[in-house]
Structure formats: structure tokens, C-alpha cells
Amino acid sequence: MSQHEMKIFGGIKLYAGTSCPELADKIADYVGEPLCGRDVIEFPNENILVKLHTSVRGQDVYVIQTTSSPVHRNIMELLILLQTLKLDSAARITAVVPYLSYGRSDKKDQPRVPITSRLVADMIEVAGADRYITLDPHAGQVQGFFSIPGDILTTLHMLIDYVNQKLRNQLHKPVVVSVDLGYAKKGRNFAAGIDAPIAFIEKRRVANDAKAEALTLIGDVDDHDVILVDDEIDTGGSIAQAVNLVKKEGARQVYVMCVHPLMSGEAARNLAALPVAEFITTDTVPIPTEKSVLFGKRLKVLSIAPLLGEVICRAHDGRSVGELFNE
Numbered sequence: 195m196s197q198h199e200m201k202i203f204g205g206i207k208l209y210a211g212t213s214c215p216e217l218a219d220k221i222a223d224y225v226g227e228p229l230c231g232r233d234v235i236e237f238p239n240e241n242i243l244v245k246l247h248t249s250v251r252g253q254d255v256y257v258i259q260t261t262s263s264p265v266h267r268n269i270m271e272l273l274i275l276l277q278t279l280k281l282d283s284a285a286r287i288t289a290v291v292p293y294l295s296y297g298r299s300d301k302k303d304q305p306r307v308p309i310t311s312r313l314v315a316d317m318i319e320v321a322g323a324d325r326y327i328t329l330d331p332h333a334g335q336v337q338g339f340f341s342i343p344g345d346i347l348t349t350l351h352m353l354i355d356y357v358n359q360k361l362r363n364q365l366h367k368p369v370v371v372s373v374d375l376g377y378a379k380k381g382r383n384f385a386a387g388i389d390a391p392i393a394f395i396e397k398r399r400v401a402n403d404a405k406a407e408a409l410t411l412i413g414d415v416d417d418h419d420v421i422l423v424d425d426e427i428d429t430g431g432s433i434a435q436a437v438n439l440v441k442k443e444g445a446r447q448v449y450v451m452c453v454h455p456l457m458s459g460e461a462a463r464n465l466a467a468l469p470v471a472e473f474i475t476t477d478t479v480p481i482p483t484e485k486s487v488l489f490g491k492r493l494k495v496l497s498i499a500p501l502l503g504e505v506i507c508r509a510h511d512g513r514s515v516g517e518l519f520n521e
């Protein structure tokens with residue numbers, strides 16, 4: 195190794211909070227490094243203590259923690275882990291957050307409201323992260339909320355590959371329908387990837403109500419198989435309304451595709467009852483078994499572990515991540 199190629203950081207050290215143990219194990223398998231030991235203890239007063247089993251001084255550390263339910267507990271765990279690693283003199287710390295919560299609070303679109311997504315970014319930085327990695331944030335402006343560098347990844351190619359390799363032959367005149375106009379651009383990219391036309395739903399949310407109303411379909415779905423696409427399923431209300439709307443407009447089979455399956459409250463039960471051929475999603479957010487069983491074989495969960503594992507390896511080696519996406 196020449197003088198210029200000299201490594202700045204020590205080895206890769208992987209840590210995980212308690213939010214997504216299966217995903218963390220799969221990432222560790224891909225990277226070929228075990229998850230490092232740590233204790234995460236919650237006291238009766240709900241305060242959390244983290245203790246590392248070994249020193250991380252001088253190491254290149256990655257902390258895997260998604261911020262789905264329980265959102266606040268998972269965010270605090272992430273922040274406390276980051277600070278613990280910083281205080282133990284890690285050389286570089288990367289927060290690996292597959293699902294970044296509060297993404298929908300990304301602008302002051304009404305008087306006297308916060309931009310909580312910015313606050314979350316600030317907290318991650320202040321806690322000690324030097325870099326971050328996340329997937330398909332709700333809006334692109336999230337990148338601007340961080341002043342540390344990050345890798346904002348997308349699962350688009352995974353979803354496109356799944357359709358082209360596993361579904362394509364059984365689809366009848368497929369059309370992609372973006373569940374709302376906010377997802378229109380990504381929906382168009384997805385449609386281009388599977389070589390299908392695109393249609394859009396105009397959706398309205400009254401004030402801050404969790405319940406959405408699918409108003410108008412822009413495009414034609416009559417006698418087409420429909421693939422509904424969205425970034426996240428929260429209450430499932432948007433998807434349920436969209437399914438009913440496209441069915442009313444003459445759609446044949448309906449497929450649902452989303453990146454982040456939050457499935458809050460009764461969402462899984464309500465969605466499983468819909469006339470949907472397949473629900474395709476990823477493991478950025480773990481789906482508890484009692485919810486996933488409701489879908490039977492209709493639920494397909496594509497793992498992001500190889501993607502995150504590869505990005506961690508490349509980040510550590512100082513190799514391009516864009517190359518992975520042909521950039």
C-alpha cells in the first residue's frame with residue numbers, strides 16, 4: 195500500500211439498535227463482519243443506557259437502526275448509540291437508517307408548525323454521526339437537512355427487477371398508478387423501468403387528518419392490470435382508497451408496491467381484506483409476524499440487506515456508491 199493509499203480508519207465495526215434485528219443480521223452476513231456486542235438497557239423511568247462490550251477507538255463504525263414504531267424509543271436508541279460511539283473515540287461513525295421517520299414533516303406548509311424532519315437530521319448530527327445512509331426518504335429535500343455527507347439510496351431498481359423477473363409474464367397490459375401526485379416523479383421512473391404507462395391519483399388530506407381521500411384518477415386503467423406505487427403505507431387509507439378507485443374505473447388485477455411498510459394500527463388487517471393480488475414491499479421496516487400472516491403468500495418482502503451491505507463495504511473502502519446505480 196502506497197503512502198497515498200494509506201487507510202485513515204481502522205476496520206469495519208457494525209452495531210445495531212433493537213429496531214430491526216433480522217435486517218441487521220442479514221447486513222452483517224453480507225459484510226462478513228459480526229454485529230458487535232452492546233447492552234441496551236431501559237430503566238423503569240424509560241431512560242436508556244447503552245454500553246459497548248469492546249472499544250471502538252479508531253474504528254469505522256456503522257450503526258444500523260430503523261426509526262419505525264416505537265418511533266421515539268428507536269430514535270433515542272439511535273442517538274444514544276451514536277453518542278456512546280463518539281465518546282469512545284470511533285474514527286468515523288455512519289448512521290444507517292433504512293427508514294427515516296418524520297419525513298412527512300418536511301416543510302412549513304401551514305402556520306405555526308415545525309419541520310421535524312430537519313430536527314431529526316440535526317439530532318443525528320449532534321449525537322455524533324459523521325455520515326448517514328438512508329433509503330427512499332419521503333422527499334428529496336431531506337438531503338438538505340443534513341450538513342454531514344450521506345448516501346441516499348433507492349430501492350427502485352429492486353422493485354423494477356422484481357416486476358420484470360417475477361411478474362411480467364402474468365401481467366395483462368400493466369399500468370403503473372402513483373397513489374398520489376407527491377410520488378408522481380418516482381412513479382414515472384418506475385413505470386419507465388417496467389416499460390408501462392403511468393396514471394396518477396389526485397389525493398386530498400383534510401387538515402392534519404390521517405385519513406386521505408382519493409379524488410380523481412388521471413389516466414386510463416380500464417381492462418389493465420394495475421400496479422399501485424407509493425413510498426410508505428402508514429394507516430393504509432391511501433392504498434385502500436386507491437384500490438377502490440381503480441377497481442371502479444375497470445382495473446383487472448391490482449398489485450400494491452411500497453418501500454416502507456409501516457402498517458400502523460389496523461392497516462394490515464384492512465389491507466389484507468382488499469382485492470389485491472400481491473403486496474410487494476421491502477424490509478426497511480420489520481413487519482411483525484401477527485401482521486404479515488394476514489397476507490399469506492400475497493406478501494413479498496424484498497430485502498435491502500445486500501444493498502446496504504454493499505454500500506457499507508464501498509463506503510469503508512472509499513469506492514463509488516453511484517456505480518451500483520450505473521451513475
Ligand code: R5P
Pocket residue numbers: 298373374376377404406424425426427428429430431432433
Ligand atoms: C404521503 O404523502 C405518503 O406518500 C403516503 O401516501 C402516506 O404516507 C400513506 O399514508 P396512509 O397509509 O396513512 O394513507
